[in-house]
Amino acid sequence: MDRQQIGLKLAMDSLGIPVQMGTFEDRLVLQKAVYLAEAAEVALGYHFRWYLRGPYCSLLASDGFSVETSQDEADQWTLDGDSLENLRGIQSLMQKSRPADMELAPWLELLASVHFLVSRKQVAHDDIHEILSTLEKYNKRYDKPQVQRALRRLRKHGLLRVPA
Amino acid sequence: MVSFASPPKFVVDSIHGDIHLTPEEWGVVNTASFQRLRHIKQLGMGHFTYPNATHTRFAHSLGVFGIMVKVLDAVERCGFSLSAEKRENLRLAALLHDIGHYPYSHVMETIDSVLLTEEFISSGGEKRTLDTKTTRYPGHEEVGRQIVTSQQDLISAIGGAERAKAIADIFTRDEAADPQFSKLIHGSLDMDRLDYLLRDSRAAGVPYGSIDIHYLLNNVRVDPNTGVVGVSKKALPAAEQFLLARYFMHRAVYYHKTTVAMEETCRQLLRRVRDKGKYGVPQNGQKVLDRVATESLGGFTDAFVDGVMRQALVDDDENVKKLAQAFVNRRPPKLLKEVSILPERGELYHPLATFKMNCQHRLGNLCEEKRISPTLFLFWEAKPFDFEVRGPSFGTEEVKKIVAEGEGVFQEEESIKVFVDDSGEPKSIMDIDDSIMQACAGRRFLLARLYVVSEEKNLVDDLRKEVSMWDQSS
Numbered sequence: 084m085d086r087q088q089i090g091l092k093l094a095m096d097s098l099g100i101p102v103q104m105g106t107f108e109d110r111l112v113l114q115k116a117v118y119l120a121e122a123a124e125v126a127l128g129y130h131f132r133w134y135l136r137g138p139y140c141s142l143l144a145s146d147g148f149s150v151e152t153s154q155d156e157a158d159q160w161t162l163d164g165d166s167l168e169n170l171r172g173i174q175s176l177m178q179k180s181r182p183a184d185m186e187l188a189p190w191l192e193l194l195a196s197v198h199f200l201v202s203r204k205q206v207a208h209d210d211i212h213e214i215l216s217t218l219e220k221y222n223k224r225y226d227k228p229q230v231q232r233a234l235r236r237l238r239k240h241g242l243l244r245v246p247a
Numbered sequence: 248m249v250s251f252a253s254p255p256k257f258v259v260d261s262i263h264g265d266i267h268l269t270p271e272e273w274g275v276v277n278t279a280s281f282q283r284l285r286h287i288k289q290l291g292m293g294h295f296t297y298p299n300a301t302h303t304r305f306a307h308s309l310g311v312f313g314i315m316v317k318v319l320d321a322v323e324r325c326g327f328s329l330s331a332e333k334r335e336n337l338r339l340a341a342l343l344h345d346i347g348h349y350p351y352s353h354v355m356e357t358i359d360s361v362l363l364t365e366e367f368i369s370s371g372g373e374k375r376t377l378d379t380k381t382t383r384y385p386g387h388e389e390v391g392r393q394i395v396t397s398q399q400d401l402i403s404a405i406g407g408a409e410r411a412k413a414i415a416d417i418f419t420r421d422e423a424a425d426p427q428f429s430k431l432i433h434g435s436l437d438m439d440r441l442d443y444l445l446r447d448s449r450a451a452g453v454p455y456g457s458i459d460i461h462y463l464l465n466n467v468r469v470d471p472n473t474g475v476v477g478v479s480k481k482a483l484p485a486a487e488q489f490l491l492a493r494y495f496m497h498r499a500v501y502y503h504k505t506t507v508a509m510e511e512t513c514r515q516l517l518r519r520v521r522d523k524g525k526y527g528v529p530q531n532g533q534k535v536l537d538r539v540a541t542e543s544l545g546g547f548t549d550a551f552v553d554g555v556m557r558q559a560l561v562d563d564d565e566n567v568k569k570l571a572q573a574f575v576n577r578r579p580p581k582l583l584k585e586v587s588i589l590p591e592r593g594e595l596y597h598p599l600a601t602f603k604m605n606c607q608h609r610l611g612n613l614c615e616e617k618r619i620s621p622t623l624f625l626f627w628e629a630k631p632f633d634f635e636v637r638g639p640s641f642g643t644e645e646v647k648k649i650v651a652e653g654e655g656v657f658q659e660e661e662s663i664k665v666f667v668d669d670s671g672e673p674k675s676i677m678d679i680d681d682s683i684m685q686a687c688a689g690r691r692f693l694l695a696r697l698y699v700v701s702e703e704k705n706l707v708d709d710l711r712k713e714v715s716m717w718d719q720s721s
Binding site: 166 | 359360361362366369370372374375376377378379381382383384385386389419420532595607631
């Protein structure tokens, strides 16, 4: 594993998510969790673009397969303190803030998608209606309360600015 | 057809013959941002092994453009019509697909992936801290997006910022682009590969990249319902040869031991001086993006790296100096051991894994015993080579299921499509029973090497003996 892959493994370990690529949900969780980690200024070196299921990075997909089949070369490394703290915040956003009726994968997809649309200015105004209609354009089936919740949580965790 | 308002411009290419450009495209080629590609070698350090392999990203970009023109013609012959705007955007995306390349192509781009020996070898239980505050260098496509959307000469030549973004969307494979047609540039049967295999093998003087490009292009087919591009069944041998040519070129040329030795020397030196903030090497990914958005883009060429190497000849670190001498005087590090295997995908325990583990656990002692700095040992591992672009550990049925789910997370897993009959849907080349790719697809080519920077023959011989069995379990 190179440094970037070691960073990926350590970040996922900190988030309590094993790097598994066996199912579609596994891969989706990896993509969105790392996207949110990057949004929280844990610079793992992945650049995301918008694809059918929200932010996606092809290098990350490739690294995920490498890390999954590598032996534990990350054992002798640890992340710096700031990154670990930021990841703790993301873990709380991912797990504690998750609605009871929503699985991890769709929750992460929603958080990452809303963050991408707002932070990359794909929506002119970060209001709930425009975000919702943009998500609908991409065939994402989320309702208004779910999007509201995601927006609120992203702001609470400092990933999006709170409107003045 | 493209219309020409003024006398047509064309370039004579050694691989594809005459390549005709519209005045607008000619304007793009003549920008300073595009001309920079004349000063970036296509094959990185390949010329240290093959002296004639000095061709550039500039020639390759024109070649990819030339192939795109032919493919678009072929697509239209199949009755699949494209709007004039889409057609022209695809032509420009092909022309600009490598605009973001770093000096010496992939060499500088990948310095964050370097395995520095002192970090790679076992720390004996002590934890090292990985600082993620330094952003990694972005890939060349990301850098290309930055250049196309920020350099005014290109924006003007392309016709405005909005169109510049649309073109960058195609070569970075953003969702905003037509996903099927953007795969023509980067995918399995893509123009990038069709050109570089031919161009690199011709320049290097080896036959391994020879492919039947005319037959492939004459047999392009398009699914009228989905827009999926592939080739007809009778072109199956040509498609197989294309995929195998990639493999042979990697083994013979791209992974040549001397080329890799020179590239790794350069990469490790750049990484070390970058980490110390020396010689103007951009300190992180953001600095790269900042630099290419300014006038100093023009100086971001092979000459930039050559300049760093020359400055490092008098570096205060003796080991950095040795790396610089090895590079500038073409004294490639000596190969101590190489392990190459072709295991089943997902296989974890094999001689290469053993070799790597032994390097991690035994190299530290060897450094102490022989009194050699770890800096002078270069461990290099090739990116796993897949015969076809399909993720490891997945069978055909699972891929079909994923595609049916219509998701994008797995979108890289595209393989060459073959139209078995003119009326049916195309099949992946790996699903064709009589294709050799079915046999190859379950395997990956893995390669790792250990080099040492030394001119002392006795020491090198001694080290070779020491590591000769490191691919075997003790």
